[in-house]
Amino acid sequence: MTATEPWLPVFGYGGHIKATTQELIIADGSTIRRYPLQAVKHLLVVGGHTLHTSAVTNLLKAGAAITFFDIDGLPIGYLYPYGYRPDGAVHEAQERAPPHRFAQQLATAALQSRLLHLEELYGRAGHEIFYAGELDFLHQAREEVAASVTMEELRRLSRLTGDMYYEILSRMLPPELGFRRRAARPHTDPVNAMFSLGYSMLYGNCCVSLVGAHLDPDRGMLHEGAGSLVHDLIEPQKAVMVDRTVIRFAREEIAEGDYECSDKRCYLEADVSTRLITALRDSIDQSRIDTQVRILRDALLANADFHVLYW
16 A cells, blocks of 8 residues: 555455554554554455454544455445545546547557567467467557557457457467367366456456545446456456466466366366465566556546556
């Protein structure tokens, strides 16, 4: 938490949250974190923790809000001080914002991050992973996204290049894993199951930050529908924060006994799921997510520059 990001998330299980009139204290095992109480404007409690009434009382007296989330980062309820009003200016700015200005930047960054990831993998592969003309097509599509003037074209190119990206990734993986492309649930191969686990974690971390900044997670720019703004912001982050880790697991760490697949569904064994979750916690950079949310909030409120962090 910084002065420009006054929301404070507490993730996981087993933390103890208490407060004095001067500071908020979070104990997690042997780690103790202390924050000036007046600097905490929004406490975000994710998962299962012990929340002392001292923390509730002192935060509410100091004018802070407290929002509760399940372990997946979905908001389930909140506490507001008497007379508190959420920051309506942020929601109003979000409603007024022209979506194309933001959607174009987001779509360009998502494609660029995937191109960089593919080129990184190609440099390590020692063999050709692109079919004839694919890499040129993706570079051309990047230019078209940057020049696109309609939302329909932006969304079409985003879907097309995303599908191509996963098909190219499949050529890097052992064929016995059965991964051919990104598919919807229920998954019948372990790679799609690992992607979904990673994207769910990334979704939760981003949703928590958006709620902390009083942004509406369901009012997107590039995507539409429930969680659309979350999907907007995580698309450019997937390659670095999730895909690198999943591809490494699929190539180096997962064995035949680590998953069980049928015609209907593929299940990851507990051990490989635990190891993957641990690796993803290291690769998902909450500080960068918070910074990206701040950049978006400032761009909405003050018409400041909007740019996307993606590599």
